[in-house]
Amino acid sequence: MPFRPTLPSLQPKSSSSTNWLSRQSRDPYVKQRLSHPALYRSRSAFKLLELDQKYGGFLSKPDVRAVVDLGAAPGGWSQVVAGKMGFDALDEDTTELAKEESSIPGRTKEKTIIAVDLLRMTPIPGVQILQGDMLSLRTAAQIKNFLSRPGNPEGKADVILSDMAANMTGNKIADSESSLDICNAVFAFTKDHLRTEKTVARRKAGVLVLKHFAHPLMTGFRKEYLDPHFTNVAYVKPDSSRAQSSEGYWVCMGWKGLHQGES
Numbered sequence: 001m002p003f004r005p006t007l008p009s010l011q012p013k014s015s016s017s018t019n020w021l022s023r024q025s026r027d028p029y030v031k032q033r034l035s036h037p038a039l040y041r042s043r044s045a046f047k048l049l050e051l052d053q054k055y056g057g058f059l060s061k062p063d064v065r066a067v068v069d070l071g072a073a074p075g076g077w078s079q080v081v082a083g084k085m086g087f088d089a090l091d092e093d094t095t096e097l098a099k100e101e102s103s104i105p106g107r108t109k110e111k112t113i114i115a116v117d118l119l120r121m122t123p124i125p126g127v128q129i130l131q132g133d134m135l136s137l138r139t140a141a142q143i144k145n146f147l148s149r150p151g152n153p154e155g156k157a158d159v160i161l162s163d164m165a166a167n168m169t170g171n172k173i174a175d176s177e178s179s180l181d182i183c184n185a186v187f188a189f190t191k192d193h194l195r196t197e198k199t200v201a202r203r204k205a206g207v208l209v210l211k212h213f214a215h216p217l218m219t220g221f222r223k224e225y226l227d228p229h230f231t232n233v234a235y236v237k238p239d240s241s242r243a244q245s246s247e248g249y250w251v252c253m254g255w256k257g258l259h260q261g262e263s
């Protein structure tokens with residue numbers, strides 16, 4: 001369902017909601033979303049577009065056959081991925097131009113996109129939706145089933161995206177721990193399901209994009225799990241991410257797999 005601005009009610013507003021409305025009305029990315037022909041479901045879609053563009057169009061490489069989008073609801077990132085992989089992922093066909101932009105010549109529909117979230121999602125063409133908790137091992141097993149098909153018997157993904165975020169409590173320690181739990185669960189999934197750059201035979205193939213909230217615990221996580229296992233790890237705060245949020249993304253390229261003796 002496309003994003004629809006709600007009309008402001010006539011009730012008096014609290015100062016925080018007035019501030020929010022005023023910030024929204026000035027936010028260039030909210031304005032861009034409302035006027036963009038693709039009618040992305042979320043403002044987050046622009047973060048992924050920015051990351052993809054900055055890191056060489058990793059979603060559009062011809063060898064990318066399977067993408068997993070974790071924490072996908074309401075579906076902006078999945079719409080971006082589906083568009084890049086040749087599906088018409090628009091919620092509404094507004095203009096002919098938008099249709100042309102979303103269909104990339106030379107792409108077939110032999111691609112797998114899996115979107116996972118705790119919440120229900122409205123369907124997106126080309127995207128298989130799975131409602132489940134990524135902190136549960138059962139969900140990882142279900143994703144593997146979705147990934148495994150004749151062209152991909154080993155059930156691997158070329159790109160794993162995680163924009164997952166638990167509900168914030170306002171307690172910094174609890175919130176950092178939830179973010180760390182999510183990062184650990186995503187890494188556990190990645191080590192079993194991301195195709196290595198060696199298997200693909202392309203440098204920087206096997207990409208993980210992982211959202212996290214800045215905290216010293218996260219520096220340790222990066223040093224222990226990301227830096228040793230990827231050819232390149234970059235920290236990015238997209239321009240489209242609100243300055244007051246402590247969120248940031250690691251763009252990790254070139255999955256090397258586990259080292260001998262690691263499990």
Ligand SMILES: C[S@@+](CC[C@H](N)C(=O)[O-])C[C@H]1O[C@@H](n2cnc3c(N)ncnc32)[C@H](O)[C@@H]1O
Nearest residue numbers: 042044071073074075076077118134163164165
């Ligand atoms: C910021 S939103 C994602 C927005 C999405 N990338 C988009 O473009 O529409 C974060 C999502 O993470 C999901 N989430 C949080 N914890 C999760 C978990 N343990 N398993 C699956 N999804 C989770 C939330 O339900 C929420 O929809």
